Amino acid sequence: MATFKDFRNSIKPNWCPGCGDFSVQAAIQRAAANVGLEPDNLAVVSGIGCSGRISGYIKSYGFHGIHGRSLPIAQGVKMANRDLTVIASGGDGDGFAIGMGHTVHAIRRNIDITYIVMDNQIYGLTKGQTSPRSDVGFKTKSTPEGSVESAIGIMELALTAGATFVAQSFSTDLKELTSIIEAGINHKGFSLINVFSPCVTYNKVNTYDWFKEHLVPLSSIENYDSSNRMMAMQTLMENKGLVKGIIYQDKVKPSYQDLAHGYSKEALAKMDLNLSEEKFNQLMTEFM
Amino acid sequence: MATFKDFRNSIKPNWCPGCGDFSVQAAIQRAAANVGLEPDNLAVVSGIGCSGRISGYIKSYGFHGIHGRSLPIAQGVKMANRDLTVIASGGDGDGFAIGMGHTVHAIRRNIDITYIVMDNQIYGLTKGQTSPRSDVGFKTKSTPEGSVESAIGIMELALTAGATFVAQSFSTDLKELTSIIEAGINHKGFSLINVFSPCVTYNKVNTYDWFKEHLVPLSSIENYDSSNRMMAMQTLMENKGLVKGIIYQDKVKPSYQDLAHGYSKEALAKMDLNLSEEKFNQLMTEFM
Amino acid sequence: MIDQLSWKVGGQQGEGIDSTGEIFAMALNRLGYYLYSYRHFSSRIKGGHTNNKIRVSTSETRSISDDLDILIAFDQETIDVNVHELRDGGVVIGDSKFNPTVPEDLNVRLYAVPFTEIASELGTSLMKNMVAIGATSAVLGLPVESYLEVVEEIFSRKGAKVVEKNMEAIQKGADHFNELSGGQIDGFQLNKADGKKRMFMIGNDAIALGFVAGGVRFMAAYPITPASEIMEYLIKKLPEFGGTVIQTEDEIAACTMAIGANYAGVRTITSSAGPGLSLMMEALGLSGMTEVPLVVVDTQRGGPSTGLPTKQEQSDLMAMIYGTHGEIPKVVMAPSTVEEAFYDAVEALNIAEEYQCPVILLTDLQLSLGKQSVEPLDFNRVEIRRGKLDPSQELPETDDKDGYFKRYEVTEDGISPRVIPGMKNGIHHVTGVEHDETGKPSEVAANRQKQMDKRLRKLNRLRFNVPVVKQIKHEQADILLVGFNSTRGVIEEAMPRLEAEGFKVNHAHIRLIHPFPADEMKPLIDSAKTVIVVENNATGQLANILKMNVGQHEKIKNLLKYDGNPFLPSEVVMKCKELV
């Protein structure tokens, strides 16, 4: 069985020292090993951004796509080969600005993939512009007088789109993050994991310390029930979305793969492509 | 002062007899007159779909754009000329499938326009495919065995994106719909109005009768307080989104126009474009 | 007795005009006639004039005809709009309900048959189209029984009674017409057909069938006219093979999802029309850069922007060749007949996998939606070639320090070995950023140059069956007619007429648009006095491509039409004469 070291390669990430994304990478590697994956049965699909580089840093099949499109690509991979474990990942700009439409639709479609967002509330790679997760008043290169647009409550939003697994974590909590990613991988359906992953270069507000101070662990809330959608919503609204843990999980609903009419249990990628002559003639006859 | 007749032209809509969109058109025309608009100060921007044709049926400035992009176009119009009243409109596919990203971002940006969606839970113009608002199990041309994706809870979703005005109505309730549109126009900021507007040709499930049976008027809920975001969310969740009336309104938050740094009170479209030589030289000097 | 005639039925959209034409055509197809039908329809659901023009012939035909023999009208508008197309002595049969009239100065024969009344008497006015079909068969002298098989297929699940009633409607229509006309009228009787079985299908059907036969098991697409039929067919058929279709949120998702699935080893396609293709441009670049096979169908329609969504045009050519920033290998194929559409669909899948690049299967509204008789397809020509991918292969361990597979190995033919996720020892990285042989991002100049050269070199050796369909009768021609996609039919019909007028005419129909078959075209151009490029667009896109790749600008003339309607043979003949 593979250990987390088997998911490592020798490439030195080009992230800035101290960037939150290092821990996210480590957590994915550990979670992959913990749930018993082999590197060649894992596909990591990522978007464009500092975070998007992650697909190159994990030893597994990796697909570094285009900005905002990690989710449709990842869904395509899973639909083609349901035997693979598919992780999609990227930044908050990637997933919630240019990729917002895909995020909502991936959630409602509920294909069995795990989506990990490295949320630093800023655009890192393009050197510090506002993101849809930036707080009102946050000063960036593109909002020198402070952002005036509301930050998206992404966890709440996911619930309204029909999410079956919604979780949030913090990149330094390696243990918790790893176990949440494991749960996400094991979840049958789409799992959204938003990880606060501080950008030490461009975000001087939402720092490691800031999160330590502001994040409320769900484990500290008495009788929190992650199968209760209404409770999940209320808790999020009451805490301005600043909670961590598994917020909501629907363990009952089947994934898209299991619901799609006629969709084979055998991975499509493994099927024989050839038609029999008889079948071919039958198809022709239907037009006669 | 203009009456609703001044917002009419002689074009015969090419909608099917009985289509819900006729009443939406009438409601917009009435609301425009009721709030005291003149046709040349109103711009109706629409997307592509049966519903998208509406910009041609109202006598006012009209812009029939491309599929899914009515909102960015409408926001551009308003930013250019804040003296205009701008209504964006289109179908549920237009706004919540291809246009989903823009919808979320228009909501959080909160530019002062009114967005009216003719929600028929189907693609009309392309002859009957599933939409993001189609219920699970709904059979369409593209889901002959019934849709398996969750319908988006669009009103709830709007709340999570920071909406300041969220309402829902039904196309036959001309009076209520008109008054909601008036409230939307008067609201300072982005207003989202989702109108159930039955497609009599392709949607044989969510019919006029179906809505009459299922829609709960908020006016029937005791002590409903539309300024209470949490209550709005709860009510929506409890009623599976099938409520009508003004669901939520934040009357305090200023619109984007009023918050944007340096943005002139005078309509940009009315400003002189020429720079003085002095100013020009100053700009050059900054590079020296 | 005649060998071909043209028949048209018209009325308000949503009134059953389509099915009238459909039943008429299907029945005649069963008798072994060659059918060609082209619908005029507009961008609305109910109402608005629509018509379906059907050509019936004892030999193959792929173009609408210049004139019309019989017009069936469900409203006066149909007569007003179409009567001038009728030939001298042509026949109009209108529903007596609206008191049909024809212009006095025209020599046409008008018959008012109570379509609606007869139908209502039989139980429902919906059957008025059956009455009209009956009247038609009386004109043609076809026995009413010719329709039985088709009527049974369509209505049998509604019960024998319904079948009977519909046949009765046909009979009554025939009887009524015969009464009016006093027996058969001259000049409308068709020679007997060969009785052979042929398919009756639109280009989109053929493409969709080609995809199923060619191993497509997944599709991601967003609805749009005139592409939707491809999606609809696969929605119905793929589940029979364990596959499925996802209707995505937009075309960007459709195209990138298809890329993901192709990367993971499944033949996956998407289809759309101009607006959708414009949205896919970034994704096409990703496919080109990552060398992930991809087949996209573009069913051209009237542009630009939303344009004329239900009308014929061929104006996406340049955008399909050159759209997407930067430079990628890309193949653009343009079938010119429904048969070719089928074989090309299969071949597009093979080329995409063999050359690991995007392939655009270009068609146009006339070819995509024109419905016609098609000879049975050859199962033995359906071949699946996956190039350098063998999913069942066992890969050796690699010598890379990270154990990465050289997915982007620089090879002489420019094509790298391909593996798919899940294969042991196949791990590699895929990225739209410039990368080294294992797919790791790299900005090193020498590597860049090698990878660019590799990608761009791979199509140098593209094997393509018939890049240009040639009808070369003359060593030296007065006119070389050049076209692509659906104009083939009209050009083939214009040629003998031009020859009859004394011109020596050759014809080259270009099926491989990009990379352009310049070597094939050069001698043809060299040996022609005038080259006339027939295109349904306003800027002469194919002519420009010819100029860029072959030269001889002074010879190359444009024959353009861009009002939304297909060419008529007479237009081509007339304009050719003007141009030489």
Next chain:
Amino acid sequence: MIDQLSWKVGGQQGEGIDSTGEIFAMALNRLGYYLYSYRHFSSRIKGGHTNNKIRVSTSETRSISDDLDILIAFDQETIDVNVHELRDGGVVIGDSKFNPTVPEDLNVRLYAVPFTEIASELGTSLMKNMVAIGATSAVLGLPVESYLEVVEEIFSRKGAKVVEKNMEAIQKGADHFNELSGGQIDGFQLNKADGKKRMFMIGNDAIALGFVAGGVRFMAAYPITPASEIMEYLIKKLPEFGGTVIQTEDEIAACTMAIGANYAGVRTITSSAGPGLSLMMEALGLSGMTEVPLVVVDTQRGGPSTGLPTKQEQSDLMAMIYGTHGEIPKVVMAPSTVEEAFYDAVEALNIAEEYQCPVILLTDLQLSLGKQSVEPLDFNRVEIRRGKLDPSQELPETDDKDGYFKRYEVTEDGISPRVIPGMKNGIHHVTGVEHDETGKPSEVAANRQKQMDKRLRKLNRLRFNVPVVKQIKHEQADILLVGFNSTRGVIEEAMPRLEAEGFKVNHAHIRLIHPFPADEMKPLIDSAKTVIVVENNATGQLANILKMNVGQHEKIKNLLKYDGNPFLPSEVVMKCKELV
């Protein structure tokens, strides 16, 4: 004494390499030298080798030079990567901290100066770049005071103390170098400059300034390299004029929002690079079809897909001309210098409004980010022309039955009258669907034809100041060099060298890419033996455009470079000699 030299500073990204070069260059610019600086950087935030190569000259220069005189190194990698560029006898000054070494076989002079140590002693190692600058001025024989003005501007808001410390660091660097070298070394002293005031700016600055001067009051854009500086400048400046910038959710929103705002009468632009432009293709078609003015900047970078986002390339040409389905009028302009970038930005706005169509202002990474001395711009050349729009006009009532304005009136010049929302009697409809003169959707063939012809005819009379920049010294030339965008500098530098070797060389730099100025180019091509098209791409896009529009294929040769780096003058000279 010399007239020009080349200086380079290198180290790890994020270490202050940029500001070292910046301060050095600004000071010399103030002295009246002509500066040209080009940064080598990569797609990461911190770390990775970066360098800034700066050319100093007493006359105008717009190209990086072949070799290097002085190299300042903050790490050994900088020496390893760049030392081979140094001319014989060149100077390397490295931070003694890393014990710099140079290959023994090279004749270069190495000096190790304790940059970091001196800086740390003065209070913070951050000032090591000031020490390096000091060492530089010692080599050049420039007084340390030359930097005072610049240092004051940068640091004065941090207090006089900081200014002083920084000046001290410069002084110490100079002193230390002088000690090491035993006084000034020969061959590095620059002749005195003219002392004239010039701007020091990148192409993107010039474009952004042009937009502000040209009346832009709103921008909608999404960040991307190498376009972001345009957005950043407008974010800072527009509020001074009551305007603003919206950072949209993506490029589709940016472009369509710009269309909305232009429709409503405000000059609104968007800017992006290849991936963003690919996403805007559908929106460009909308602008073309609805005749709403629109200016989009494409700052080309290495493609395809994400490609080489921080590297030079000119590979979007075809996509900019032909991207978008269907056929629209569109203008593609390509400035070739920073000055032109300014004037073209203004002119793009005018053309967009006069001709009511999309205008693409094409630039490339080298032009967009290369920083150089620019002569003061001419206020009197900044002119605002809005074509057929007069927002203050009072419109008469129209004779249309609905009171609609004929916004799409068919006119002889193809340009219709334009009004904006809010104007009384100006109501009309705008749609991407084919429409009649008041903008109502119409499928009528005759109307379609008229509207298409109208739209496509309007650019026939496009007035464009200098579509081709020509340097024609010979009636009959051995070589005609053709290029676009930033290659102008390198071609101008190669020309005299080729002339010196006996070739007769003409030069045509194409500034109006589309509609292509074929009439201007034809005589130049006719009178040249060989036409060499110099382009930073792999497929020879401009050469293909020449072939399509002018012909004479056999004469036209490709001189291509696509490894991410700009051409060097010597490369152009060498390859030209090979090609003739």
